[in-house]
Amino acid sequence: MRLAVDDRRARDNRARLLIRRSRIYATAALVCLALGLILIGMPRIQQLIGDRATDAQARSVSQAASLFPEGSRQSAIRSAVEYNQRLYESGQPQIGEPVFDGKTKGDFEGDDEYRRQLSANGLDAMGELLIPKISVDLPIMHGAGQDVLEHAAGHLAGTSLPVGGKNTRAVITGHSNLKGATLFTRLGELEKGDPFYIKVMGNTLAYRVNDIRIVSPTDTKALKIRKGRDEVTLLTCTGQGNTLRLLVTGERNSMPDQAPLPGDATGDVKKAAFVSGVTVTGILAVGFSLCRSRRAVGHHIGLPQTHDSNNLR
Numbered sequence: 001m002r003l004a005v006d007d008r009r010a011r012d013n014r015a016r017l018l019i020r021r022s023r024i025y026a027t028a029a030l031v032c033l034a035l036g037l038i039l040i041g042m043p044r045i046q047q048l049i050g051d052r053a054t055d056a057q058a059r060s061v062s063q064a065a066s067l068f069p070e071g072s073r074q075s076a077i078r079s080a081v082e083y084n085q086r087l088y089e090s091g092q093p094q095i096g097e098p099v100f101d102g103k104t105k106g107d108f109e110g111d112d113e114y115r116r117q118l119s120a121n122g123l124d125a126m127g128e129l130l131i132p133k134i135s136v137d138l139p140i141m142h143g144a145g146q147d148v149l150e151h152a153a154g155h156l157a158g159t160s161l162p163v164g165g166k167n168t169r170a171v172i173t174g175h176s177n178l179k180g181a182t183l184f185t186r187l188g189e190l191e192k193g194d195p196f197y198i199k200v201m202g203n204t205l206a207y208r209v210n211d212i213r214i215v216s217p218t219d220t221k222a223l224k225i226r227k228g229r230d231e232v233t234l235l236t237c238t239g240q241g242n243t244l245r246l247l248v249t250g251e252r253n254s255m256p257d258q259a260p261l262p263g264d265a266t267g268d269v270k271k272a273a274f275v276s277g278v279t280v281t282g283i284l285a286v287g288f289s290l291c292r293s294r295r296a297v298g299h300h301i302g303l304p305q306t307h308d309s310n311n312l313r
Helices: 002-066 070-090 112-116 269-312
Strands: 125-131 136-142 153-155 168-173 195-200 203-215 230-238 244-253
Touching: 002 125, 002 136, 002 195, 136 195, 195 230, 195 244, 203 230
Parallel strands: 136 153, 168 230
Antiparallel strands: 125 136, 125 195, 153 168, 195 203, 203 244, 230 244
């Protein structure tokens, strides 16, 4: 009888040892999976955190503009339209001062007339850029200086102001592949027909992508106004070593017949999938930890019962 009890205890001990080992292996596998996901996803998580700040800044620009008296907003728009007409008639002799050579800031700091345009909010911001498909929501600032492009989209001086109208082409530029914010990193995902939006002085303008091309940094002719068109070009660096420029151009569309309203546009499927994946992984990790804790508590409570029953024998 004693041998049978000892044999049963030995089997139980081996079973417990196997269970412990399996739990250790499962825990190690989960930890490795979590660490791997963190290492892979951390850059994207950092960008999403930075995006929240730029989103808030962009919304504050539009909210501030909406509080201006109607007369002030209309006056600012008229001034911008007149500026654009003079720019078109001038033939755009200089674009970006020259922003592409990496030596100058490209913000036209000495051009007081330019810097006065659409700046009534005191934030040096013209408006807000929305690209629903790639979750872009950025303030549009005057100029394309490094201090601007680290946290916002910049309007390329020497191109039309982003208020729409015939014979206009505003160029909005942004950085790619920064650690702290997405900015224009995903601009290359846009396809012909995708909408994007400009909010300026309480107005929302819709554009649909109709041209995508890659040009050399010195090809400023690719940025000039095309007669009779109402366009906006989104510009960022691309290619090995950022030696080329990606231009995504959209033509003005009316809402809602030609282009959907911003809230009805197709959203960011990739971002939704990423956030869902992170959420599910977190839930699984927490659930696994809770299960282990409960089992450990149950096992601890059960030990005295086993001990007492052995003593009774």
